[in-house]
Amino acid sequence: MNxxxxxxxxxxxxxxxxxxxxxxxxxxxxxxxxxxxxxxxxDDIRMIDVRARAEWAATGVAAQAWPISMHENRFSDRLFxxxxxxxxxxxxxxxxxxxxxxxxxxxxRKAGYTGFIDVSEGMLGSDLGAGWIAAGLPVVxxxxxxxxxxxxxL
Numbered sequence: 399m400n401x402x403x404x405x406x407x408x409x410x411x412x413x414x415x416x417x418x419x420x421x422x423x424x425x426x427x428x429x430x431x432x433x434x435x436x437x438x439x440x441d442d443i444r445m446i447d448v449r450a451r452a453e454w455a456a457t458g459v460a461a462q463a464w465p466i467s468m469h470e471n472r473f474s475d476r477l478f479x480x481x482x483x484x485x486x487x488x489x490x491x492x493x494x495x496x497x498x499x500x501x502x503x504x505x506x507r508k509a510g511y512t513g514f515i516d517v518s519e520g521m522l523g524s525d526l527g528a529g530w531i532a533a534g535l536p537v538v539x540x541x542x543x544x545x546x547x548x549x550x551x552l
Contacts (some may be wrong), residue, residue: 427503427515430531434490434517438462443515446480446489448473448498451540457521458537460492460530465543468498477502479550481513492517492518495524 429437437443438461445463447454451470459465461504466476481489491499496518503516523529538546 424536427507428518428526428542429490429498429515429533430527431492431517431519431533434492434515435460435530435533435535437490441487443488443490444480444484445492445517446477447492447521447543448502449521453494453521454543455542457531458539459543460521460536463466463492463543464547465540466547466551468502476551481511483515484552488489488513488515490515490517493520494522495520495529496526 408432415478436445438445438517446466447459447461447463448466448468450467451465454467460489464480466480491502491514493499496516499520500516500518503514506514517530518524519527522526523532527533
C-alpha cells in the first residue's frame with residue numbers, strides 16, 4: 399500500500415471526530431443529489447454509497463450507485479478499485495446526510511487524490527438539500543444493487 403493510501407486509511411479511523419465538524423460549504427466538488435443523478439444518467443460519473451448494509455436495506459441504494467460500505471473490510475482497496483473502473487469519470491460519494499461522504503472526500507483530497515465528489519445532502523437530506531430520497535430520485539433494493547456490482551468491487 400503506498401503512502402497516500404495508508405494516510406487515507408488511517409484518516410478513516412478519525413471519522414467520529416470529523417462528523418462533529420461543520421459542514422463544508424458548497425463547492426465544485428460538493429454536488430446536490432439531482433446533479434449527481436443527472437451526471438449518472440449521462441454516464442459522466444460513477445457513484446459509491448458508503449453507508450452500512452443496514453442503511454441500504456432500510457432505504458434502498460441510489461440507482462446506479464455501487465454499494466461499498468466504509469464500515470466493512472477492504473473499504474480502501476474497493477474504493478481505489480472503483481476509481482480504476484471509473485476511468486476518466488469522477489466518483490461521487492453519498493451517505494445518509496453528507497457527514498461520512500464529505501469526510502472521505504476531504505480525506506482523499508488531503509492525501510492528494512482528485513476526482514471525488516461529495517453528494518453532501520445525502521440520501522436523507524441535510525442543510526444542503528432535501529436528499530436523494532425526498533427529491534424522488536430512484537432507488538433500487540439492496541440485493542439488486544449488490545448483484546450489479548462489478549466483480550472487481552466484490
